[in-house]
Amino acid sequence: MFRWVLAIAAAVVGVDQATKWWAESVLADESIPVLGDLLVLRLTYNPGAAFSIGARYTWLFAIFAAVAVGVVVRLARNARTRGWAVALGLILGGAATHLIDRLAREPGFMLGHVVDFIDYGGLFVGNVADIALFVGVTLAVLLNLRGSQITRRDTVDFPPNT
Template sequence: MYDAAVHAAAADAAAPAPARRARTRLLLLLAAAVFLADLGSKLLVVATIDRGENLRVLGGALYLTHARNTGAAFSFAEGFTVVFTLVAVAVAVVIVRTARRLYSTGWAVALGLVLGGALGNLVDRVFREPGFLRGGVVDFLSVFAPDGEVYPIFNLADSAIVCGGLLGAYLALRGVEFDGTRTRDRGDGAVSRG
């Protein structure tokens, strides 16, 4: 009996550690879900709400409207649509290239949200009026007042990008790396799996 236990323990010690699984699939599935939800919501808004119309929901906590944004998030820097389009393409390429070496579930979620949101707004910039690479992004969520009076009008893609960015910042502050390792003490370089 003792020999069998020793033999089993030695076999367990010699066995390779279970391989870590890349989180590429999670990142891509989340990005696809965000992209499809954003695209579907924008198509619904364009088909059912006239530009400038405000529909009050949730007792006025939220208004559904139909606006076009040719600038960055929150209508910042309007007129630089081509630049934002190229930035969105670059972000998407970097995220997809990073996905192959991604083992952290948290980073997969953060980057999946950003990728799905970037692609959602990129489709608008490429295919909507006034033309290729200059299209206006469909924004339709206004909180606490109509027409973005309290907070700028936004869409699901914008929400996903902001949530992904905040999660990414949190992970970076906690020292979580893309490969799933975590830096315990930045001063001495000690690293543990996280």
């Protein structure tokens, strides 16, 4: 299942980064209404978290994304069902691509702004990684509510014995 997680995560990163490249090249000087004012493609750069909260703490979001990637990889190595592989792959891909933005985009390392371009009726602006994170977390919650475990209890030693 770990290969599925990595493949899904890689697909999310690829699609997210490609759509961000597209948005930067096409939407720099214009907005494109998709569903009137309800859904508009509009380029923004987000230094903070959701709704640009914490814009002065971009470096902290980079650390959080790196920790999230590590935790999800650890969990995903022991995933035993397709549902969990999909959920963890979506979460890993979303967290990884946000980490890439924080590390590699302007204004610099650990301070990079996330490229957002999907405006949801003026409520918030997001990107493909945000969609993947939302769907992945929602799926994980539903799997958990159904009683599905990521792994068998006897296959994970967490915290590890030393």
